[in-house]
Amino acid sequence: MTAAAGVGVRPQKPGRSAVAPIAIVAAIGLTVLSLSKELGIGLDLGELIEDIGRGREIIAELLSPNWGYLPSTVGPMIETFQMAVLAAVIGCGVALPVSFLASRPTTTGTIGYLASRSVLSVVRAIPDILYALIFVAAVGVGPLPGILALVLFNVGVVAKLLSETVDGIDAGPIEAANAAGGTKLQTVRSAVMPQILPNYVAYSLYTFELNIRASTVLGIVGAGGIGRTLLAQYKLFEWGNVSVVIVELFVFVLLIELVSIWLRRRLV
Amino acid sequence: MAPMIRFENASVTYPGGVRALRDVTLEIEAGQMIVIVGLSGAGKSTLIRATNGLVPITGGDVIVDGQSIRKATPRQLRQLRSRIGMIFQTFNLVNRTSVLNNVLLGRLHATSTIRSLLGWYKPEDVEIAMQALERVEIVEKAYVRASNLSGGQQQRVGIARALAQQPKIILADEPVASLDPPTSHVVMRDLQRINRDLGITTIVNLHFLDLAKVYGQRIIGMRDGNLVFDGAGDAVTETVFRDIYGRSLTADDMLEASVR
Amino acid sequence: MTAATAARSASRPVPPSRLRRHLALLGLLVVIAWAALGIDVDLEKLVRLPGGVLLIVHRMFVDPGLDFTYLETALIGMLQSIEIAWVGTVIAAILSLPIGFVAAKNVSSGPISNAIRVLLDAIRAFPELVLAVAIFIPIAGLGPVAGALAIGIHSIGTLGKLTAEVIEGIDAGPVEAARSVGGSTLQVHRWAVLPQVLPEIVAFWLYRFEINIRGAAVLGVVGAGGIGFLLQQTVVYGRFGKAGMALVVVIVATILVDTVSGWVRRRIIEGGGTRRAIEAELEQPELVEGI
Numbered sequence: 001m002t003a004a005a006g007v008g009v010r011p012q013k014p015g016r017s018a019v020a021p022i023a024i025v026a027a028i029g030l031t032v033l034s035l036s037k038e039l040g041i042g043l044d045l046g047e048l049i050e051d052i053g054r055g056r057e058i059i060a061e062l063l064s065p066n067w068g069y070l071p072s073t074v075g076p077m078i079e080t081f082q083m084a085v086l087a088a089v090i091g092c093g094v095a096l097p098v099s100f101l102a103s104r105p106t107t108t109g110t111i112g113y114l115a116s117r118s119v120l121s122v123v124r125a126i127p128d129i130l131y132a133l134i135f136v137a138a139v140g141v142g143p144l145p146g147i148l149a150l151v152l153f154n155v156g157v158v159a160k161l162l163s164e165t166v167d168g169i170d171a172g173p174i175e176a177a178n179a180a181g182g183t184k185l186q187t188v189r190s191a192v193m194p195q196i197l198p199n200y201v202a203y204s205l206y207t208f209e210l211n212i213r214a215s216t217v218l219g220i221v222g223a224g225g226i227g228r229t230l231l232a233q234y235k236l237f238e239w240g241n242v243s244v245v246i247v248e249l250f251v252f253v254l255l256i257e258l259v260s261i262w263l264r265r266r267l268v
Numbered sequence: 269m270a271p272m273i274r275f276e277n278a279s280v281t282y283p284g285g286v287r288a289l290r291d292v293t294l295e296i297e298a299g300q301m302i303v304i305v306g307l308s309g310a311g312k313s314t315l316i317r318a319t320n321g322l323v324p325i326t327g328g329d330v331i332v333d334g335q336s337i338r339k340a341t342p343r344q345l346r347q348l349r350s351r352i353g354m355i356f357q358t359f360n361l362v363n364r365t366s367v368l369n370n371v372l373l374g375r376l377h378a379t380s381t382i383r384s385l386l387g388w389y390k391p392e393d394v395e396i397a398m399q400a401l402e403r404v405e406i407v408e409k410a411y412v413r414a415s416n417l418s419g420g421q422q423q424r425v426g427i428a429r430a431l432a433q434q435p436k437i438i439l440a441d442e443p444v445a446s447l448d449p450p451t452s453h454v455v456m457r458d459l460q461r462i463n464r465d466l467g468i469t470t471i472v473n474l475h476f477l478d479l480a481k482v483y484g485q486r487i488i489g490m491r492d493g494n495l496v497f498d499g500a501g502d503a504v505t506e507t508v509f510r511d512i513y514g515r516s517l518t519a520d521d522m523l524e525a526s527v528r
Numbered sequence: 529m530t531a532a533t534a535a536r537s538a539s540r541p542v543p544p545s546r547l548r549r550h551l552a553l554l555g556l557l558v559v560i561a562w563a564a565l566g567i568d569v570d571l572e573k574l575v576r577l578p579g580g581v582l583l584i585v586h587r588m589f590v591d592p593g594l595d596f597t598y599l600e601t602a603l604i605g606m607l608q609s610i611e612i613a614w615v616g617t618v619i620a621a622i623l624s625l626p627i628g629f630v631a632a633k634n635v636s637s638g639p640i641s642n643a644i645r646v647l648l649d650a651i652r653a654f655p656e657l658v659l660a661v662a663i664f665i666p667i668a669g670l671g672p673v674a675g676a677l678a679i680g681i682h683s684i685g686t687l688g689k690l691t692a693e694v695i696e697g698i699d700a701g702p703v704e705a706a707r708s709v710g711g712s713t714l715q716v717h718r719w720a721v722l723p724q725v726l727p728e729i730v731a732f733w734l735y736r737f738e739i740n741i742r743g744a745a746v747l748g749v750v751g752a753g754g755i756g757f758l759l760q761q762t763v764v765y766g767r768f769g770k771a772g773m774a775l776v777v778v779i780v781a782t783i784l785v786d787t788v789s790g791w792v793r794r795r796i797i798e799g800g801g802t803r804r805a806i807e808a809e810l811e812q813p814e815l816v817e818g819i
Contacts, residue, residue: 023792031618034611041611041672041753048668055667062662082563089560125782127745129756130775133763138580139573147569148577164802172360173373176426179320180433181350182376186384190373194365213655217746220657221760227657231750234661246658253653398540408539 058239065247066240073229073245077252079143080225084211087147091154092204099159103166105174106188120163124156128214132223146215146223153214154207161203162196169195205260212256216249271295272333272437272469273319279327280314280493288314290493291328298436301463301470303484303501305477306512311493312473316439319471320352321345333436350377353430353468355459357442359422363415367406367425370414371397374432393432400431404458420451427458438462440472444479449523452476456483476523477509588772595769602758602770602777609754610785612672612747613740616679621733624684628691628729629717635695635703645689652685656743660752675752679740690732690805691725698724731793731801738789741782 034040100106101116131152135145173191182190219227226245233241273296280289288311296302304312317323318330321337330337335348353374361370375393376384383389389397401407404424409417414425423443430438440459444452456472460483463470474480480487481501489497489504489512496511497504509517588594630636631644660678668674698721706720748756755778762771793801 019795030614034614034618041608041615041676043615043673043676048673051667051669054669055663058666059663079567082567085559085563086567121783121786122779125779125786126775127742127756127778129746129749130759130778133760134581134584135577137763137766138584139577142569142573143567144569144573144577147567161802170360170363172356172358173362175322176354176356176360176429177373177376179322179349179352179354179439180374180376180429181346181348182373182384183346183381185381186376186379189385189387190369190376191362194362194369197364216655217657217749220749230658230661234750242662246654246662249655249658250650250653254649257653402540408541410541411544 061239062243062246064240065243066238067244069233069238069241069244070248073226073248076219076226076229077248080212080215080219080227083143083147083150083215083225084208087150087154087211088204088208090147091151091207092158092200094151095155095158095162096200098155099162099166100188100192102159102163105169105171106166106184106192108184120156120159123152124160126152128153129217129221132218132221136222141222141224141228143224146218146225149218149223150211150214154211157207157210158200158203162200165196165199166192202264205264209253209256209260212253270334272298272300273471274331275315275318275328276331277328278318278325278330280311280318280323281326288323288493289318289325292493292495293328294488294495294498296469296471298469299463299467301460301483301485302472302488303480303486304471304473304488304490305475305480306490307514308475310490310512312490313441314493315490316354316441316471316473319437319439320349320354346377350433351436353433353435353438355423355426355430355438355440355443357445359419359426359446361414361422361425361429363413365414366411367401367414367417368394368397368410370425371400371428371432374400374429377433396434397428397432400428401425403431403462404428419447420454423447423451423455424458427455427462431462435468437469437471440470442473442475445475452479452523459483476521477504477517478522478524480504584768587768588775592769594772594776595767596773598762598770598773599777602755602774605748605753605755605758605774606777606781608672609744609748609756610741610781612675612744612752612754613679613737615676616683616740616744617733617737619676619680620683620687620736623680624687624691625729627684627688628695629721631688631692632695633692634698634700635717635721641692645692648685648688648692650685651681652689654682656682656747657750660747661750665751670751670753672753675744675747675754678747678752679743682743683736683740686805687732687736691729694725694728694732695721727796728801728804731797732805734789734793735802735805738786741785745778 035043037044098116098120101108101112102120104113107113107116128149131149132145135148139145169192173195174187177187177191215223215225216227216230219225219229220231222228226249230242230245230249233245273294275292275294278289278292279287281287290311292315304315306312314323318325318337319332321340325338329339332348333351335344337345337348340348362373369387372389372393375389375397378393379389398407398410401410404427406421406424406428409421409425414422417425423446426443438459443459444455447455456479459470459472462468472483474484481504484501487497487499487501487504488495489508491512491514497508499508506517509521513521627644627648631641631648633641636644656678659681660674664674664677664681668677702720702724703716706716711719744752744754745756745759748754748758749760751757755774759771759774759778762768762774790802
């Protein structure tokens with residue numbers, strides 16, 4: 001190692017920040033805890049592999065769908081679609097003013113800003129199925145509780161995304177509209193709206209897609225749509241019929257997604 | 269006759285503690301074209317924004333067209349602003365919408381809330397906007413998206429927006445700082461023509477001294493929030509310059525020289 | 529208006545036609561009207577709803593009010609939901625990382641990448657609930673394991689796609705450098721690609737975890753355990769004091785986890801990646817640039 005003498009003092013290996021190792025240890029610890037039988041969910045890979053055989057019969061039945069059942073799913077499917085449309089329209093309509101209130105450049109004042117932000121985080125923290133459960137308990141089963149649950153869900157998603165978009169817009173036009181003597185409302189309409197419109201349209205279509213998927217879930221607690229059919233057949237162990245609903249949903253979701261991508265490309 | 273704009277010992281201290289305007293007293297007569305020069309940070313922008321209340325003054329007062337900025341209610345301030353057009357360094361256009369819609373921002377004060385929410389401007393307001401675009405010779409772009417214009421064209425849309433307000437005063441904050449030299453002259457000549465033809469009192473912030481001497485009837489020099497010079501363009505000598513800039517004239521201070 | 533008309537110069541442009549926009553709006557209105565008129569919502573229920581909801585809220589928080597004896601049960605249920613979400617996210621993270629590499633066009637080959645992309649889209653189209661009901665409850669039986677597996681498999685769809693997109697967006701320079709010094713494919717991935725993409729991918733994992741907590745609550749309703757099951761049981765049997773307690777636990781725990789996770793995400797990458805994650809799902813790259 002005679003060559004090393006010529007290069008002078010080599011630097012010591014720098015001490016690494018403690019944050020990353022702590023985070024990794026915490027993540028591994030949490031995983032171990034979650035997997036354990038006593039404190040966690042008790043996931044055991046060995047057992048699982050043994051169990052795989054158990055599902056064979058059901059999965060075999062699922063693979064032979066009973067297509068004769070298809071006509072009876074058309075009505076619930078249409079209902080799902082209608083629920084998704086109405087909820088998206090109402091939810092996105094409500095979300096627009098809320099997101100202006102919940103954004104720094106457009107808010108009316110500190111009180112309005114903080115109030116709308118905290119209401120939004122509570123609305124977002126409650127899972128959609130819980131809204132559906134409560135609304136079903138209040139007025140009974142049917143599409144109405146489902147629509148309302150989706151509306152709240154949509155307001156949470158769109159208002160959050162849109163308020164982040166408004167926070168990020170160019171403030172120049174707002175200053176220009178203020179300097180021209182515009183009122184707050186006029187400024188929002190003419191200097192802010194054109195900037196966020198493409199995002200708003202994209203987010204609205206996105207929540208519509210989410211609604212189609214979510215309405216499967218909501219139907220399970222009696223909130224209308226195809227989910228109700230799915231659960232009924234599941235409880236009857238009619239796997240051939242369950243299979244038809246699943247395939248139908250799969251095709252429907254993919255179709256909606258394709259149309260929505262096409263629409264976004266054209267509109268935005 | 270009372271002056272159009274009067275600063276009475278006006279001061280502005282920003283929340284961070286920076287004193288951007290110190291005890292400024294200044295009178296500007298109706299119809300004048302004033303150019304303000306100074307280093308960046310000297311308080312030029314603050315002076316302009318104190319005139320229409322975009323920056324609140326913290327001491328003294330500014331009287332514009334008979335209205336005290338300090339005593340104005342939000343409504344009175346809006347009404348005053350509708351009589352003052354403003355032009356910005358970065359144009360501040362709404363990029364995603366048409367040139368015409370941008371110019372119509374200048375008609376907001378004359379449009380009811382309902383109409384402006386629906387975007388249904390009155391035909392006479394559209395006519396005013398179109399005439400403003402004709403005055404800056406860019407009417408053929410009325411239905412083009414603002415983002416598809418060049419910098420010089422965008423600034424002319426900015427001027428048209430200010431004109432559409434049918435203002436008594438135009439404030440221009442570094443209107444040519446983002447433009448190349450030939451375009452700078454086009455925009456400055458537009459402002460000069462508007463000042464002469466329509467008699468609109470015009471205040472322009474400029475960084476370049478040669479432009480200031482060509483276009484300013486009266487030049488105001490600022491340094492550290494203080495007024496350090498107030499006089500005709502010809503009176504700006506090397507000594508005056510050193511007072512304003514704190515150093516000798518260099519090529520960077522001249523538009524024509526800096527590009528060579 | 530003759531004077532104004534005369535003043536118009538010849539160079540004024542003709543306003544562009546708005547026919548297409550009006551037709552699109554009309555189409556939208558027709559769809560909305562069809563949905564509103566076609567759906568079986570009776571107005572009597574709509575009128576009854578505010579009162580009904582207020583009554584439930586009243587029972588939850590005022591009379592009889594929150595049942596604090598249920599707090600422990602609710603906390604255990606919430607913990608289980610969080611564990612389901614965590615295990616599901618870990619499964620998805622481990623599996624989606626290699627899948628993401630294979631699905632990225634710049635480190636994999638075109639046909640393979642496309643095939644994997646289609647597969648990922650297909651996985652995404654199956655809601656967790658369907659996976660749970662149709663595959664994992666039959667295999668693993670009712671309980672949290674089925675829930676975690678359903679969430680894990682479903683999340684691979686989004687995470688794999690996002691990972692691939694992040695990898696496709698990397699700076700090609702280091703990859704070229706690693707290749708030029710004679711690195712093997714695996715070495716190139718480990719030392720030239722992974723360091724560039726890992727922070728953003730970890731942020732997506734955390735974001736997915738936040739979403740999965742909500743998903744885990746839903747799965748409880750079909751028998752996958754956790755807080756969802758408790759919520760359903762208490763509401764269906766009219767135990768609103770207990771339901772209110774569970775509701776409070778859900779809200780507080782969710783906001784807490786969101787806050788911590790969001791803080792970590794923002795420490796890892798600027799902005800935390802929420803918007804990027806959603807816009808990737810939207811297949812709207814031009815929107816990301818516009819922001």
